[in-house]
Amino acid sequence: MSAAETRLHLSPSEFHRHLLERTVPKLRYEGDEVAAWQRRLRTRLCRLIGEWPARRVPLRSRRLWLRPHPLGTIEKVVFTAEPHCEVPAYVCLPAGAEPPYTFMICLQGHSTGMHVSIGAQREDETKPYTAPGDRDFAIGCMQREIAALCIEQRSLGERREQRQQALSPHGCHDATVQALMLGRTLIGERVYDVDRGIDYLASRGDADMNRLGVMGNSGGGTTALFAAALLKRLAFAMPSCYFCTFADSLMSIYHCADNYVPGLLQWAEMADVMGLFAPRPVVLVAGAEDPIFPIAGARKAYRQLQRIYRAAGAVDRCHLVVGQGGHRFYAEDAWPVMLEELARLGGKKGRGRN
Numbered sequence: 001m002s003a004a005e006t007r008l009h010l011s012p013s014e015f016h017r018h019l020l021e022r023t024v025p026k027l028r029y030e031g032d033e034v035a036a037w038q039r040r041l042r043t044r045l046c047r048l049i050g051e052w053p054a055r056r057v058p059l060r061s062r063r064l065w066l067r068p069h070p071l072g073t074i075e076k077v078v079f080t081a082e083p084h085c086e087v088p089a090y091v092c093l094p095a096g097a098e099p100p101y102t103f104m105i106c107l108q109g110h111s112t113g114m115h116v117s118i119g120a121q122r123e124d125e126t127k128p129y130t131a132p133g134d135r136d137f138a139i140g141c142m143q144r145e146i147a148a149l150c151i152e153q154r155s156l157g158e159r160r161e162q163r164q165q166a167l168s169p170h171g172c173h174d175a176t177v178q179a180l181m182l183g184r185t186l187i188g189e190r191v192y193d194v195d196r197g198i199d200y201l202a203s204r205g206d207a208d209m210n211r212l213g214v215m216g217n218s219g220g221g222t223t224a225l226f227a228a229a230l231l232k233r234l235a236f237a238m239p240s241c242y243f244c245t246f247a248d249s250l251m252s253i254y255h256c257a258d259n260y261v262p263g264l265l266q267w268a269e270m271a272d273v274m275g276l277f278a279p280r281p282v283v284l285v286a287g288a289e290d291p292i293f294p295i296a297g298a299r300k301a302y303r304q305l306q307r308i309y310r311a312a313g314a315v316d317r318c319h320l321v322v323g324q325g326g327h328r329f330y331a332e333d334a335w336p337v338m339l340e341e342l343a344r345l346g347g348k349k350g351r352g353r354n
């Protein structure tokens with residue numbers, strides 16, 4: 001017997017890879033009529049991401065502060081997503097634009113929190129903070145005369161675990177596993193917060209409800225992608241450093257627990273999830289050197305997504321922008337593409353520099 005024949009398969013990843021290679025997602029896009037396929041997969045995905053509250057509680061939004069900014073104004077607010085669950089957020093209004101505003105919902109990933117989006121320190125927002133990798137999303141929006149709603153994601157930033165001792169490096173582990181035991185997922189809960197953020201924008205009266213979008217990087221890209229897939233009120237999306245195949249990213253390289261949706265691969269790959277957004281415009285941003293969402297996987301997933309968009313008659317509305325670096329956002333590469341899409345959307349013009 002050769003050494004290869006006697007080698008034992010002891011690593012769980014070996015078995016899971018074996019299983020993965022034999023798993024054909026049951027609702028993978030195979031050329032069906034797009035809208036009917038989307039209805040089937042969206043219904044399934046809603047179940048997989050876990051339960052949402054049966055009814056929406058009042059938002060009870062209140063202002064914490066309002067400050068002038070060189071690019072406009074920034075207001076800090078808090079609203080109630082569900083009982084015992086409040087969401088801090090910044091509302092950034094560009095000086096050069098008039099209401100109703102085009103709004104981008106901005107989501108940070110595993111960083112110190114949403115303060116990064118406005119380039120301010122978390123503990124003292126009057127002090128500047130230099131956001132690495134173009135992660136000051138709201139500043140990028142205001143520079144282009146787009147309003148921003150920056151939401152703090154569950155278990156990150158100000159919503160990090162502060163009562164129970166958290167031992168995992170990002171603190172999302174406990175929240176994720178508790179959610180699973182309750183029939184939920186952290187992804188589902190974070191998407192719900194985005195939906196409540198849209199409710200909040202509707203309540204303000206200064207948002208153009210036909211021109212709402214979502215963006216985020218890494219863990220913010222995850223939520224942006226699932227929110228786009230599930231929330232019909234979103235008109236455009238710009239997920240960064242997340243779009244890939246599940247097989248080449250989450251199933252091959254370490255990622256923390258809040259990235260996972262139980263059972264999802266039995267039904268869909270990531271391109272299928274993103275395909276639920278077709279024919280609405282999407283700008284996917286990737287890093288050529290991203291070590292945790294490899295570019296080869298992103299390109300492979302993009303080819304499958306193009307197939308869905310083509311079938312929806314909108315292949316020119318899905319874009320892959322590749323920055324020449326690692327796991328980060330690429331503002332100068334991505335925004336010109338998004339601004340062209342915003343100009344095509346109609347309604348109020350989203351004037352802005354490239």
Ligand SMILES: [Zn+2]
Nearest residue numbers: 170172256258
């Ligand atoms: Zn995490």
